[in-house]
Amino acid sequence: MSAETTSAEATAAGASDGVTLYDVDNPAPVIEAPRKRTKKTGSASRGNFEMQAWLFMRLSGIVLVVLVLGHLLIQLVLDGGVSKIGFAFVAGRWASPFWQVWDLLMLWLAMLHGANGLRTVINDYAQRDNTRFWLKMLLYTATVFTVLLGTLVIFTFDPNIS
Amino acid sequence: MSTPTLDKHSAALDAAEDGAAHLVTVTFRIRRFNPEVSEDASWEDFQLEIDPKERVLDALHKIKWEQDGTLTFRRSCAHGICGSDAMRINGRNRLACKTLIKDINPEKPITVEAIKGLTVMKDLVVDMEPFFQAYRDVMPFLITTGNEPTRERRQSAEDRERFDDTTKCILCAACTSSCPVFWNDGQYFGPAAIVNAHRFIFDSRDEGGEQRLEILNDKDGVWRCRTTFNCTDACPRGIEVTKAIQEVKRALITRRF
Incomplete structure (x- = not known):
């Protein structure tokens, strides 16, 4: 009987890094107070980054369905299909501010949507902190580069380039 | 009401006396781990004759009581209320006390392992x-x-x-x-x-x-x-x-x- 008690206590002590859950004075496991409210817990103000990222995925997804399907339809199906695409076709489209805004919106939403999706995949699957950090740095660099380059091209596109 | 119950009861008794015709041979492949013996977990097969209408928990009891007393698992009420005996049976998390053997194809070996994501302490017991x-x-x-x-x-x-x-x-x-x-x-x-x-x-x-x-x-x-x-x-x-x-x-x- 005494041997059993000792082993049970040893297990309990080992289970929580030296903090004894129960002893002679506390025959039942002590229920610790729920996690303390710290600065990191988040204030009562609504939202934090994870919540906004989650909302962004839903909202950008809805908008992207329209933007991307419309884009594919115009580029590949309607009016002669893929054979009509050339420098002149793109130049003609980007002459209108409507298509500039369309493409800009699509670029930003698709890149951020995809990057956030990959961020969650990296968070879920990377096993070591170092791997996770560098994969995310690579992802952010690629995203920023693509978004900035695309934006630059849309705004500074010159149809008369030789 | 009582008469048919009695009839049924005696019929069941008769069937039991008839012998083990309704029993099937089932192999249980159990993930064993004992840190005092080995650092690695390994699969161990147990074969037993059991009624397919019995539950996986009954089979574990049979193994522990009749074949290998070192098999370690948690169970308390054994009726699906206390929540002690969740384990991974044939790759799915289930309660051993609510899973009938006939429902998980007893013709193939039935794998039983501890639930994932928590530290295994011994056999099917994890640190909760x-x-x-x-x-x-x-x-x-x-x-x-x-x-x-x-x-x-x-x-x-x-x-x-x-x-x-x-x-x-x-x-x-x-x-x-x-x-x-x-x-x-x-x-x-x-x-x-x-x-x-x-x-x-x-x-x-x-x-x-x-x-x-x-x-x-x-x-x-x-x-x-x-x-x-x-x-x-x-x-x-x-x-x-x-x-x-x-x-x-x-x-x-x-x-x-």
């Missing part, structure tokens, strides 16, 4: 402490302000219905240990903790909803849920776990609950 820590963190108790009423706290049937599904949780950890996000680093609160937060957040008598929502708004809170539905599939009580998590997410955004 991280699981219960997440449970404690969501404050699973009634929070109210003001004077205590002299009578019971009344609630309409509709208000009770709102969180009825999540009151069924028995804390067996089948859902949390089936969640791939929980497997990753064990920091995610896990479905069970969120289900038990849901039970109080949507309780009209409780006033700690905002506090619980803020706790689940954490980096490792509800936003890590990827709606894989593993938890809903695993729940032995049939709780719509993923739906409950989504309702908590919606409550966090709309602040209506």
